[in-house]
Amino acid sequence: MVDDDARLMLAFRDGDRSAFEALFARYTPRVLTFLTRLVRDRARAEELTQDVFVRIYNAADRYEPKARFSTWIFGIAHNLGLNELARAHRRYEQSETPLEELASADPAPGADQKVEAAQLRSRLERALAKLPERQRAALLLRSEQGLGYEEIAQALDASVSSVKSLIHRAREALLAELDEEGAK
Amino acid sequence: MTCAERRAALVAYLDEELGPAERAELETHLAGCEACQAALAAERRLTVALASLPAVEPPRDFEARFWARLAREGEGGGARVARERDPPASFFERLFSRRFALSLGGAAAAAVALVLALRVPSEPDVDLQIVANGEDLELLEDPDLELIEVVDVLEEWDGDQG
Numbered sequence: 001m002v003d004d005d006a007r008l009m010l011a012f013r014d015g016d017r018s019a020f021e022a023l024f025a026r027y028t029p030r031v032l033t034f035l036t037r038l039v040r041d042r043a044r045a046e047e048l049t050q051d052v053f054v055r056i057y058n059a060a061d062r063y064e065p066k067a068r069f070s071t072w073i074f075g076i077a078h079n080l081g082l083n084e085l086a087r088a089h090r091r092y093e094q095s096e097t098p099l100e101e102l103a104s105a106d107p108a109p110g111a112d113q114k115v116e117a118a119q120l121r122s123r124l125e126r127a128l129a130k131l132p133e134r135q136r137a138a139l140l141l142r143s144e145q146g147l148g149y150e151e152i153a154q155a156l157d158a159s160v161s162s163v164k165s166l167i168h169r170a171r172e173a174l175l176a177e178l179d180e181e182g183a184k
Numbered sequence: 185m186t187c188a189e190r191r192a193a194l195v196a197y198l199d200e201e202l203g204p205a206e207r208a209e210l211e212t213h214l215a216g217c218e219a220c221q222a223a224l225a226a227e228r229r230l231t232v233a234l235a236s237l238p239a240v241e242p243p244r245d246f247e248a249r250f251w252a253r254l255a256r257e258g259e260g261g262g263a264r265v266a267r268e269r270d271p272p273a274s275f276f277e278r279l280f281s282r283r284f285a286l287s288l289g290g291a292a293a294a295a296v297a298l299v300l301a302l303r304v305p306s307e308p309d310v311d312l313q314i315v316a317n318g319e320d321l322e323l324l325e326d327p328d329l330e331l332i333e334v335v336d337v338l339e340e341w342d343g344d345q346g
Contacts, residue, residue, distance in 0.1 A: 024247060024250070025247075028242050028246060028247075029239050029240065029241055029242060030239075032240050032241075032242050033239045033240040036240045037237075037240075042240070045240070046242065046243070046246070049242070049246075050246075050249065050250050050253060053250055054250075054253070054254065054257075057254065117236065120233055120236075121233070121236060121237055121238075124233055124234065124237065125237070139234075142199065143231065143234040143235065144234065144235075144237065144239075148201070149196075149199070149201050164192075164195075164196055164201070165192075167195055168192050168195055168196075171195055171227065171230060174230060175226055175227075175230060178230075178233075
């Protein structure tokens with residue numbers, strides 16, 4: 001079955017540029033969010049997001065909807081993100097986006113509750129950053145992007161049981177880290 | 185099944201990724217196990233916390249930068265952009281289009297190569313670019329020109345001949 005986004009991609013393949021623009025508008029924030037948290041570098045994540053769309057643009061003539069569009073685009077984003085991490089691991093350790101900057105992208109907190117929520121997000125961002133890359137990718141695709149396990153498995157080129165395990169271990173690590181930070 | 189094994193299934197349970205039998209078994213267990221109930225509550229809180237992480241919004245000029253990059257790099261997409269913006273409408277327009285110039289270049293290159301192959305066998309080091317020395321060949325040397333575009337050009341030229 002062809003999903004709505006795949007239909008847009010087919011329309012673009014057949015010459016409808018507005019279909020690509022619709023996909024670009026729909027997926028840019030999602031891909032950028034995913035890549036920013038995966039590679040921990042906002043500027044580089046923007047470049048990688050552009051790379052993702054360049055690839056999609058150039059692949060249009062050959063496009064066949066073999067999977068959901070979201071699976072395809074996040075598979076590309078994941079591969080580019082992991083390549084980037086492998087290539088420039090040391091650079092990221094030195095210049096990663098401040099976690100507080102990511103966590104406080106919401107309006108400024110006023111009440112105590114909002115301060116607590118912002119602190120929780122900061123702790124969560126720190127804990128996410130410590131996860132192994134595959135665990136982080138699987139968790140983000142599930143919790144932020146809403147992909148199903150089967151979709152994540154295709155995007156990460158893994159089995160569904162591996163995805164379950166990656167997500168479970170990621171969440172265990174996050175809970176442990178949050179408990180530890182909360183106890184400080 | 186132990187509590188530890190069941191806890192590994194709690195996330196899949198929350199994500200509604202368990203089969204009916206597994207789900208029913210887990211729910212029966214949860215009804216009588218406070219430790220697993222607490223673990224499920226912790227997983228729920230984590231799900232809410234993860235969902236509260238803000239999306240990263242692209243800068244305002246993000247899309248403009250994308251189109252500018254495609255046009256600049258001509259990564260296949262550049263050619264596609266050019267086609268979409270200025271589709272050649274007639275033979276005469278095509279005559280002056282870059283793509284048609286490239287196709288002439290392809291033809292010229294093929295012709296020169298053939299002539300050299302037939303007539304200058306004793307000079308294997310002859311530089312085709314020097315012999316032809318035309319703008320068409322320079323276009324074919326354009327590093328921005330993707331292989332796929334070259335193939336496209338040659339196919340188009342073949343079509344024009346047919």
